[in-house]
Amino acid sequence: MYSRGARAVALLALVATVSACGLPRSGPNKREIFSGAIQKQGDSFVVAVNDHVTRATAVVPAIGFPPEFRGAGLVTADIIQPGDVLGLTVYENVDDGILARQGASAALLNEVQVDDAGFIFIPYAGRIRAAGNTPERLRQIVTEKLDAQTPDPQVVVRRLAGDGATVSVVGGVAGQGVYPIQRPNRTLSGMLATAGGLSIPPEVARISVLRGSQRGDVWFQDLYSHPQIDIALRNGDRILVERDTRAFTALGAMGAQRRVPFETQNLSAIEAIAQVGGLNTGLADPKGVFVMRNESQEVAQMVLGRADLIGEQRMVYVLDLTQPNGMFLARDFAIRDGDTVYVTEAPFVQWQKTLNAITGTAGTANNLTNLADGN
Structure with missing residues (x-):
């Protein structure tokens, strides 16, 4: 038969064992992420997001048409071709x-x-x-x-x-095919309309024009926002309409943990969080929103105010949504293709898990003790 003192010792042993064990969690906590900073002999720069950082990182990969495309004049459908x-x-x-x-x-x-x-x-x-x-x-x-x-x-x-001047249109349009260049469709937007318009959401539609060995890319919506990029077409042009392939990865205490495609041409941190259902109110630490990416040398030097960096740098950007301007900074901070957005769990969550594990384990031990006392 076990004494009360022995049971107390057993309970204390259980508490110590549970406290020493690694409890289940979705990833590292804030302390562990900060401990991996280069400033602490780690391998990444951990940077708090402010207005300077949002401006320095607001770099969107440039796309567009080469000057030869933009400077080309309109042609008619009746251009004579070899073989005519x-x-x-x-x-x-x-x-x-x-x-x-x-x-x-x-x-x-x-x-x-x-x-x-x-x-x-x-x-x-x-x-x-x-x-x-x-x-x-x-x-x-x-x-x-x-x-x-x-x-x-x-x-x-x-x-x-002979067919005269023609253009092929493939991808995310209602009617793929080869179309003659005629008066209504001598420009890119006109040819897309001739092909029946888009069959994918216009917000994520990217248009590529291949002309010989040259290629140019634009966002569909920019054709109407910036008429100067609505280029004149040439015989043999190939037009490819495809959905944006950019995506970020959402992890941690959010509504979902998965790879998330971009739904708009530009995406902010606050929009990325909202896109997966927002923060998990029962788990998330609003002070621990992290964006992880490999930053180019030029941008990293602008962010850190240094000129001695060489090559891409691992950067961890920290957003604190509880600050007076925290939500505004998250709204202005741009998410880029390949980013990882990670939200840590609130400190009390680990305490709660520890207590639940202790009380559950202690209850099991007490039942075993009572069972032994009854024998």
Whole structure:
């Protein structure tokens, strides 16, 4: 039979054992994160967010079109391309023309094909570049070439076969396909409308235009906010519409713990927290909101006011939502692709877990003792 003193000793042993054990939790606490700072021989810079930090870190990767795209003028649908087949009629103002048959006033040149280099051959006019010109411009060129051979020639040029200038549109649009460049869709926004508009949310739609070896990217909404980037299209352009692939990871005492895609073009810390259901009011420490990222050398030096850093730096940004301007700083602090947003548990939560573990373990021990006393 156990004495009361023995049971008290056993209870104290249980308390010590539970206190020494690692209790379940979602991640490190504030003290452990701060202990990993470079200032304490750790491997990351731990920085409290203030107005200077929000400005220094408000760096959004630049996207846009190269100058060659923005400076291109509008084209028509009737641009002649290599492989097109043309028909030309040449009217001459003389009875004995150089091209017309005896007794005829016009010469009909059917099925003149544009070669792979973009040229055609016209008797007495020579080899003429047709690709890149409209039929009207080619008519003027042929007329000028023949004018030295026959007086006041009249030339008609028409396309017999060929697609003309076209653009392919794929990805998140209602109607993927190859579309001719026509008057209503000679710009990027017009072509997207021709393809039926977007099939993905416009807030996260990213538009890429591939032209030869060059590529440019813009956000869909910027096409309407900044009309100057609504570029003119060129034959062979490939337009890709895709959903934004950026995401951050939410961990700790929040409504969810998962990888979270961006829902808007720009995302602040307060929006990121709200996107996963906000802080868990029963667990979260509003003084312990951390944003972890690998920061570029340039930004890290701006944040820390140093010039001796080399390469990317591990940064841990600390937000205290209980400060008078804490919510404003969280609203202004930009979240970037690949960030980890982590919220620590409030200190009392660990105490509560400890007490629950102690009382639960002590209750189990007491039951065992009573069972032993009854034997």
